[in-house]
Amino acid sequence: MKTPRAALISCLLALVALSFESVNYTTLNSIGDLKNVSAETHISMQIVLLLHLLANQVSIDNNNKVSPSFDPTQDFGSHFYSNYEKLLDPAPYGCRYYTLGNVNLNKCGKSRKVPSYVRRPKALKNIPMENRARTILCLRHDGNRWSIHEVYLTQHYRWEEQKGSKYDSNHTFEVTPNLLRELKKFSFNEDIMELQKLRDQYDQNIDNRQLNNIINEWGRRQAPLGLLIFLIFNIFKKRMNRSYVIEPTSEWQNCELEGMSLYVVTGYDGYANIHWNNVTQDLIDAGVAVVLFKNQMDQKKQTYKHIRESSGVFYTSVPLNDGLQVRLHRSESHWLWSNVMEELCRGPEFQSPDAVPVTHYAQLQLFVRNGYSCFRLYIDDCDEWKMNFKKSWVALYSSDKESTHDYRYYQWQWVTKFEQGPRSEDYETFEYCTRSTVEAQLQARFVSENYHEEARTPVWPEGVVSQQDLK
Template identity: 40%
Template structure:
């Protein structure tokens, strides 16, 4: 008998320990302390985001159901708490329910980002939400939720069956639900993201915010939440280099002209939140002066939904120049018929199905950087520089002449610039349409520079890999040559 009593005491102790050990998460800062990824499925955050956005929370912080778990909505069902993972139910019409089983036939009611998560956010169907409901007016659908938990099944390698893991079970307070709910803004516009970033003290800079908008689209607010909770905690001990908004002063003139800043597109696996090789989209050069699109490491979930590469004139353009479906190719090349120009940009879009076999360009998924001209090189002994560029698929050259170099036309009166298909060609090995006198270059207004006057000449030679320009002072006395074109 004493042995039975002792065993019962041990069992009771384990039960009380299990219940009391459930940690409360009160804020997003608390959520950042959870080890999402290595020990807790990152998919839990997707499920929690959906739940916080779906239930109703009024001004008095009363949480109500908006679906019927007894009917199996979203794959939800009764949870018996037989292993005493959670505290015992109080008297009255109160029940625990669970949701998150993606294999349940009703789970198709869940949004696509939960059922078909992006690569890196899969949960192997282990994560769940448990919520406690008090029946209202003999209906569970309008019941009050007074407890919410995130938990997960043990891994199969633990050989502990389908029980939930108490070591990775957390109570989510109403305050945290309300904070997560703020990230449910559907449109993900720039101002909503910026407000959320500033409100929660995120370190995301403008290029990272731009990347989130381009990558997550309408779910950009969710992308920001994942960035804050998963990625940002890894740099919490580093200084915040993001430019802080300045306090506004009433010193504005009668009118304000806003000139949008051009920022580079930054693509990094760091922003995506998973460790697969980062996706790359870039424009380069074919052999005949045409633009060539190259893509690498497109995520499988994008391919499964249907994706295409689309070429635009520049980062600001809204009208496409050409596009191509990439099928199941994670990496590939598309040789376009579009002449190469500075600023060209490739973007990855979803395929929008119309009717029958007709398709069109759908939602943007990601974008690469603009095609950039290689750097200029100095002309030895003179305050001038030479640069090779592409215009309408042809090789062109720019002369940068420092504004203080007043007699440059006199110095360069016998100087010329030649174009060569490779660095192996002799200086005199050129055609008549592949060179021009330096003094006959045209003044350019497209490349404003406070220190230099810029002059251009466009040849009839197709830009291609290996092409270079050389500056000849007189005769065959070479003073500068650009690197071979690698664009």
């Protein structure tokens, strides 16, 4: 028989046990699971965008250990989460919860912003994006690094819906490392063949016409994300909440979906070269031409060439610029006259290599303008950047093997003397053009006092290929 003291202790222990009763949420282990909960609970697209961001900022080993490549305590709108609402189980010993995705914390400073494709993706401009989607990370500090032990998807209630809790437990899900692995397959790239493989792996009912719409709506680089959104929400076939629907607005065809490739590369002395490959013999026999345009919206021909072989190179006299695009047109050609007719398909726009981070609020890019090598800084609205970079410069190098002291032909400039460029989404830009035409292996480096290298761009890609490479 229990004494009154023992009975009291038993009751207290029972109450404690009840207060820490395990919280169980639906586990998302695959893209199929994500698609199912979307159909059942109408999760927001922004939750999926945020989860895609997280998946492509982590590494996962064979033991399912998830390691972030960013600071999960402050980057991407992250901050400590106390779990006072008991949305989740108490954090395991040594772990702390952090919530990630608050765009209101996107302030200039040391932390990285939630990127614009999560906050307001251009391809989803008809669908409102609210600052409600979040991921919650259970973090442990292992030595000098953070590791992620648990991942949850959730969202805030709307203000008028709050019921004693900021987070909606009906839209809270646990995410496994396997789902993160699957989402990493949809990382940004411009390889259309890889996009087709993803389509074939996850939904063979998506035809090339639909895939072409995805590429044109999202852009080639973000097309894998567009395919992911298509798979989960099926946005071209059914209406979403509030009757929002994505309608295809771009009608041009991508040549790669037909097994052909057309592209612009760096030619000699800063001019553009056109390469084509695998143009079918029936098109050659009917008459076709490769035609160069200023960009994908332009309708004025820069130059063109009637082609009589399935693969080849056209050396143009058009200065190389970002945006140049080659298209395949039907054509007629006789010894006295020639004519370019309707468009059949088009290749990608030419783009300079991506920018690289210098600090959390600055990025450096080597780009081309009218055939010449130029530097561009992307600055995240920080007033103090000119003071911080007062004694810094950017220089041009012949290759990544050159010593930092041996920049190319004195082609350099103080950062504070760069000229203001056009605004780019979240960034102010500042630019400087050298007197050197672009060529393979060129590289730009950001250098601070005492020749301390802060960042270097990718080397400029090879532009001349042989006929054997085209086969």
